[in-house]
Amino acid sequence: MVLKRICDLSQDKEKKPLELIEMNRPVPGEKEILVKVSVCGVCHTELDEIEGRTPPPRFPIVLGHQAVGRVEERGPGSTMFKTGDRVGVAWIYSACGVCPSCLSGNENLCDDFKATGRDADGGYAEYMTVKEDFAYSIPPVFTDAEAAPLLCAGAIGYRSMKLARIAPEGNLGLTGFGASAHLVMKMVKHRYPRMKVYVFARSGEERMFALELGAAWAGDTEEESPVKLDAVIDTTPVWRPIVEALKNLEKGGRLVINAIRKEPIDKESLLQLDYAAHLWWEKEIKSVANVTRSDVREFLQLAAGIPIKPEVREYNLEDANRALLEIKDKKIRGAKVLRVS
Numbered sequence: 244m245v246l247k248r249i250c251d252l253s254q255d256k257e258k259k260p261l262e263l264i265e266m267n268r269p270v271p272g273e274k275e276i277l278v279k280v281s282v283c284g285v286c287h288t289e290l291d292e293i294e295g296r297t298p299p300p301r302f303p304i305v306l307g308h309q310a311v312g313r314v315e316e317r318g319p320g321s322t323m324f325k326t327g328d329r330v331g332v333a334w335i336y337s338a339c340g341v342c343p344s345c346l347s348g349n350e351n352l353c354d355d356f357k358a359t360g361r362d363a364d365g366g367y368a369e370y371m372t373v374k375e376d377f378a379y380s381i382p383p384v385f386t387d388a389e390a391a392p393l394l395c396a397g398a399i400g401y402r403s404m405k406l407a408r409i410a411p412e413g414n415l416g417l418t419g420f421g422a423s424a425h426l427v428m429k430m431v432k433h434r435y436p437r438m439k440v441y442v443f444a445r446s447g448e449e450r451m452f453a454l455e456l457g458a459a460w461a462g463d464t465e466e467e468s469p470v471k472l473d474a475v476i477d478t479t480p481v482w483r484p485i486v487e488a489l490k491n492l493e494k495g496g497r498l499v500i501n502a503i504r505k506e507p508i509d510k511e512s513l514l515q516l517d518y519a520a521h522l523w524w525e526k527e528i529k530s531v532a533n534v535t536r537s538d539v540r541e542f543l544q545l546a547a548g549i550p551i552k553p554e555v556r557e558y559n560l561e562d563a564n565r566a567l568l569e570i571k572d573k574k575i576r577g578a579k580v581l582r583v584s
């Protein structure tokens with residue numbers, strides 16, 4: 244399923260941004276592996292690519308950065324995996340490895356960061372290639388479909404939790420309750436049983452889902468939480484929840500924005516930002532940029548040990564457009580996964 248051009252999904256009547264085509268099987272290069280893809284997760288970031296907020300540098304491009312499959316073939320010098328091994332590929336496709344960011348453990352901030360399914364063909368296809376040291380073994384406790392959302396939604400949720408720097412008995416807010424937030428909730432329930440989670444979501448279905456998973460409280464975006472929050476993780480694609488979240492923060496609290504891009508639709512709500520209500524008392528805003536390989540590895544280990552299993556909804560590869568539009572229309576419950584083979 245390839246993207247051939249940027250499109251505006253709110254204007255496009257057809258609403259079929261991706262097209263099913265036949266492509267040549269890619270050939271693994273030096274220290275690369277060829278992966279026969281079994282499933283690939285669907286992420287809101289694909290909409291950011293399709294609509295041009297984080298555009299691919301070339302077309303056509305195969306999207307998808309939560310791929311799980313088996314090693315089909317090894318390129319020259321590739322030794323880390325055997326043929327048939329199960330591997331996952333995440334958003335980080337490569338980083339330079341020699342710049343100050345890479346050398347200090349922040350390869351997510353590398354100037355030469357390449358993203359799977361944006362800067363290189365990703366997992367919405369039967370085959371893909373990747374450098375072997377940017378692929379991960381998948382713990383046996385997960386099915387392929389369960390593992391896929393852990394590679395992005397889970398890993399970035401884990402990174403967001405690290406950046407939130409919240410105490411184990413703190414009050415955590417989550418704005419939006421899609422794939423990433425629901426995995427943060429599952430992680431918190433197991434790892435920090437004394438932490439209370441407050442969920443803000445537009446859709447009643449998402450709020451119900453949050454309460455089922457153990458949220459202390461769930462309300463609409465504009466509601467005031469019953470207590471002030473030590474940290475809030477925002478996983479929405481829009482701006483209004485940022486202003487609302489700052490209002491609910493405790494003194495010295497931190498808002499972590501987990502989104503590659505924000506949509507422009509409600510940007511004017513930022514004008515409601517009031518210094519006294521939203522920023523005073525040393526409140527902080529921190530964005531989450533990409534993920535590192537250690538985020539992915541650490542989260543896979545943590546999730547396997549507990550185990551944290553995502554709630555998954557499966558679609559056929561050909562139905563990728565439908566799955567993406569459901570995310571666009573906020574029909575989200577759990578994580579969406581495409582079945583490739």
Ligand SMILES: [Zn+2]
Nearest residue numbers: 286288395396
């Ligand atoms: Zn993603």
Ligand SMILES: [Zn+2]
Nearest residue numbers: 339342345353
């Ligand atoms: Zn680098």
